[in-house]
Amino acid sequence: xxxxxxxxxxxxxxxxxxxxxxxxxxxxxxxxxxxxxxxxxxxxxxxxxxxxxxxxxxxxxxxxxxxxxxxxxxxxxxxxxxxxxxxxxxxxxxxxxx
Amino acid sequence: xxxxxxxxxxxxxxxxxxxxxxxxxxxxxxxxxxxxxxxxxxxxxxxxxxxxxxxxxxxxxxxxxxxxxxxxxxxxxxxxxxxxxxxxxxxxxxxxxxxxxxxxxxxxxxxxxxxxxxxxxxxxxxxxxxxxxxxxxxxxxxxxxxxxxxxxxxxxxxxxxxxxxxxxxxxxxxxxxxxxxxxxxxxxxxxx
Numbered sequence: 188x189x190x191x192x193x194x195x196x197x198x199x200x201x202x203x204x205x206x207x208x209x210x211x212x213x214x215x216x217x218x219x220x221x222x223x224x225x226x227x228x229x230x231x232x233x234x235x236x237x238x239x240x241x242x243x244x245x246x247x248x249x250x251x252x253x254x255x256x257x258x259x260x261x262x263x264x265x266x267x268x269x270x271x272x273x274x275x276x277x278x279x280x281x282x283x284x285x
Numbered sequence: 286x287x288x289x290x291x292x293x294x295x296x297x298x299x300x301x302x303x304x305x306x307x308x309x310x311x312x313x314x315x316x317x318x319x320x321x322x323x324x325x326x327x328x329x330x331x332x333x334x335x336x337x338x339x340x341x342x343x344x345x346x347x348x349x350x351x352x353x354x355x356x357x358x359x360x361x362x363x364x365x366x367x368x369x370x371x372x373x374x375x376x377x378x379x380x381x382x383x384x385x386x387x388x389x390x391x392x393x394x395x396x397x398x399x400x401x402x403x404x405x406x407x408x409x410x411x412x413x414x415x416x417x418x419x420x421x422x423x424x425x426x427x428x429x430x431x432x433x434x435x436x437x438x439x440x441x442x443x444x445x446x447x448x449x450x451x452x453x454x455x456x457x458x459x460x461x462x463x464x465x466x467x468x469x470x471x472x473x474x475x476x477x
Contacts, residue, residue: 204396205392205396208395208396208397208399208400209395209396209399211399211400212395212396212398212399215399215404216399216404216406217406217408218408220408220437220439220449221406221408221449221451223437223449224395224435224437224449224451225395225396225399227431227432227437228388228391228392228394228395228431228432228434229392229395229396229399231388231392231432232388232389232391232392232393233392235388249338249341252338253338253339253341256335256338256339257339262432263428266428266429266431266432267428269431269437270427270428270431270437270438270439270440273437273438273439273440273449274439274440276439277439277440277447278440
């Protein structure tokens with residue numbers, strides 16, 4: 188194992204830890220809003236660390252660009268989606284009240 | 286469930302103390318929005334380039350990518366034009382570095398809360414006035430709130446954003462004022 192592979196492996200493992208923590212949050216947090224925090228933030232960093240690790244092992248510069256693009260779009264989409272889900276949940280809470 | 290109810294929390298003045306006068310964005314005329322056909326062409330070019338890079342320029346991938354690029358560009362051209370904007374290169378670099386640190390802090394914070402046996406949460410909603418100009422700066426602000434430690438943008442209500450917090454004891458207004466100042470620098474907006 189080269190030092191580079193060791194660093195990459197450590198980054199990927201750390202990313203997996205954040206994915207697991209995010210999932211634990213989804214299971215343990217009391218309501219939909221708190222769960223969205225866990226999903227967007229922990230999974231975003233988890234994917235970032237996995238992407239960084241995989242990027243270190245990538246064979247070509249093109250692959251690095253692709254991995255970075257995938258991470259970027261996932262983070263932007265997850266922030267936007269969680270906003271839409273939270274907005275819908277708030278609207279529903281208001282409807283049920285009236 | 287100790288959640289603050291969003292419906293009763295709304296309009297509760299005691300929750301929104303006077304805001305720090307850290308940032309006043311002078312409403313100056315934004316650069317004019319480009320015409321519809323040019324927005325369509327730019328979208329086609331950018332989306333096609335992204336798809337080509339993602340698929341390693343494989344021709345058969347266009348079976349999926351082509352329709353998606355056209356559909357996305359048509360949607361963008363149909364939506365009302367948002368005001369134009371420009372980026373400041375220095376502000377963008379500073380913002381990217383700061384944002385990387387903040388998103389790591391946010392993820393560590395939420396991961397820690399999730400795995401601690403005591404489940405340290407005091408969730409609730411807060412209102413924050415939107416002081417940045419319409420268009421890209423506001424979209425950037427609302428999306429970035431979600432990736433900062435402990436905050437999630439839940440709804441835009443007029444000129445206010447409703448923020449969900451994991452711990453309502455945190456100083457939301459100071460954190461968001463700092464974010465506003467950084468986004469103003471990113472978009473080269475004049476600040477006083």
